[in-house]
Amino acid sequence: MASQGYIPGDVYFICDQCGLKYRTSESRMQWNGLKVCNQCWEPKHPQLSVRAVREKIAVKDARPRQTDVFRNVETSTTLDELAAKGTTVIMVDDDTGISAGYAIAVTLDNGSQIWTTVDRISPTP
Numbered sequence: 001m002a003s004q005g006y007i008p009g010d011v012y013f014i015c016d017q018c019g020l021k022y023r024t025s026e027s028r029m030q031w032n033g034l035k036v037c038n039q040c041w042e043p044k045h046p047q048l049s050v051r052a053v054r055e056k057i058a059v060k061d062a063r064p065r066q067t068d069v070f071r072n073v074e075t076s077t078t079l080d081e082l083a084a085k086g087t088t089v090i091m092v093d094d095d096t097g098i099s100a101g102y103a104i105a106v107t108l109d110n111g112s113q114i115w116t117t118v119d120r121i122s123p124t125p
Contacts, residue, residue, distance in 0.1 A: 015040055095121050 010023045017030075017040035030036050031044035098104070102118045 007023060007025070010025045012021050013024050013027055013035060014021055015027070015037040016034040017036045020037065022037045026038055027035055028038060028041040030041055092098070098118060098121065100118050100120050103115060104118060105113045105115050107113050
């Protein structure tokens with residue numbers, strides 16, 4: 001509460017937090033630069049001073065990505081050779097649940113998707 005009476009050299013100020021009038025002898029400077037009364041003063045929370053610690057993340061035995069080479073099992077022709085002929089072949093390890101007429105999406109390394117329809121499924125020898 002505001003003090004009463006004259007005190008030489010102890011002028012009044014308005015608390016930046018609550019807006020009430022106090023004597024400067026009843027004031028404190030807060031960590032965020034506000035001049036506040038003793039009732040409004042609060043210390044700086046320790047979490048405001050936490051510094052992030054840089055993690056040292058490294059890939060052990062890093063190697064460049066290898067170029068994928070796909071081969072047609074039946075003819076030993078690479079997919080690049082088939083593509084040059086205008087043929088598109090997608091080899092899958094397991095065709096369970098896939099049959100002719102199904103629409104499938106192929107996601108490329110660059111993130112784009114290509115939708116296609118299954119024409120036929122060739123049995124493996």
